[in-house]
Amino acid sequence: MNRTDTATASRSAPNGAEAVLSVRDLTVSFRGPDRTVHAVDGVSYDLAPGEVLAVVGESGCGKSVTSMAVMGLLPPTAHVGGSIRLDGRELVGAPERELRSLRGRRLSMIFQEPMTSLNPVLTIGRQITEVLSRHQGLRRREARERAVELLDLVGIPAPRTRVDEYPHQLSGGMRQRVMIAIAVACDPAVLIADEPTTALDVTVQAGILDVLRSLRDRLGTAIVLITHDLGVVADTADRVLVMYAGRPVEQAPVDELFGAPRHPYTGGLLGAVLRPGSRTAGGRARLNEIPGLVPDLSEQPQGCGFAPRCARASADCLTVRPASRELSTTHRVACHHPVTAAAEGPANPRRPHHPDTSEGAAR
Template identity: 65%
Template structure:
């Protein structure tokens, strides 16, 4: 068992040995295997990896949002309350109030026939017990909080009348309306242009700074991680393969998968004709069961018989360069040229 990143007393969200399997027509699929994750008060933790690595399944499992075909084991403690195996009434009481989600497709998440003000005010009526009049007034304040201009006019508009960036800000306003201690932002900048992405990330940082909200950011984009996260969890094939502070991870990545992600990320200042982006060969495997081997061995340039024979544990890197809380699951840790978070930040 790897050491916790934060003391339990400081944890708002404490996830231990979380595993998720799905029943399918072709058998059982293992999506998440033994994930440990701790989110401290007022902290932003990024979970990064390719599509199919299990990061969104991990996020959805925290508050019991997965379909009935999913089986969840392990422990998810939110402010001391165990959510794995909790009753539906318990889960309903924490959703929106203690933990809230910002989803990546606001146009499919927002109701097209209700004004955005009405949609935000409904959250306030349910979770804060406000009257409709007071809820609408507070909804206007929340739209202003998340940086929407002319909020008194915007509350009267419908989702299709807003830009993609404004719709995402409305989703953030709805998420914070219940005054949750934890926000889970699942790919919050997908399909937005770079300028709008930067604005959304600024809003997340300001929410943390002004409200003390703890935020879990799920993304495939290392630029997002570099811009907002305090710590990073790297996932591959349902497992955590590396975990570290953001500056430490970019300066001293120790898993070959992390190194591949960094090498594949465009870096400002590199000329396209002289610096070709590297790719990670192959695809994330779909696992009917978690193998004993390192799940990355088929794509890893350093793999040998040891990698095929046994799964590497998540342990302290302890190489004289990395911080004491830098954990890696690799038999032959990566030794790259140093990167910096500022090189790939938005």
């Protein structure tokens, strides 16, 4: 694929601002000895400076693989197609040396599990200063002072003491904050946060989200937030991209999507959110469920991947893949039979035999 330089005219994000990251028709497949897994199929989005895009969906829907493709961190068995442009520069097919110069400087990622991502035999300060020395050429003393500043920025108490400690000496929330400090050390243009609040208690989770919001406001960093937690999405995101079986099925501003989801799968996810007054069984709250499972990605269906689980499916859904279409200038959906905007919202989801929404996935 021919690469383009920064002189290429950049695309605009939905809010009209110039897109710092532009993804078009992204595909990712993994070749194995006896089969090929199509993990991502046709993902497109634009991200403006300071914007937060949440990517949601069940496990196995391709959220993390999409972001690893953007970072250029997929294994050699992966085949990446489509286009990924950062500041107008094409990343698909770019040399590894060029990608290394961008990672950590213009493009950073917070990985899911900090205990396995941090080096257990190096101090926190050493792991932060390594990024600063490589990308900004800071000397040891300067880098150390900057590391202390970064630890303070992400809300770690006594940063001058913590900078000399090892990962096992910190709590889970502190380790996650260290990962954020490393990711934002060079003021990246785009930050990918892959499940940044997984396995953290509610208080620590709120602190982590406050840190991300503060960084966005201070630095104008664009954030791709990968999460299963729709409460986090509602509190943090500007727009939402819903993925199912490797394909994008709906994309809209967060208020519009939560208020009137148009794809049955989106309605199902929102229906799984526990709300006050939910039906109870034996005194316990009961969540709605989407029947069935995410399909095997080595056998992409000819039609809509969600059709076997969808109460609205017709014969066409099983044989014809739905194209992504605009419902408005800010709302796109890939569905032959989208829910009408006037249909009942997710606050009172219907059971599967009703046509207006599907059930939620208790996952």
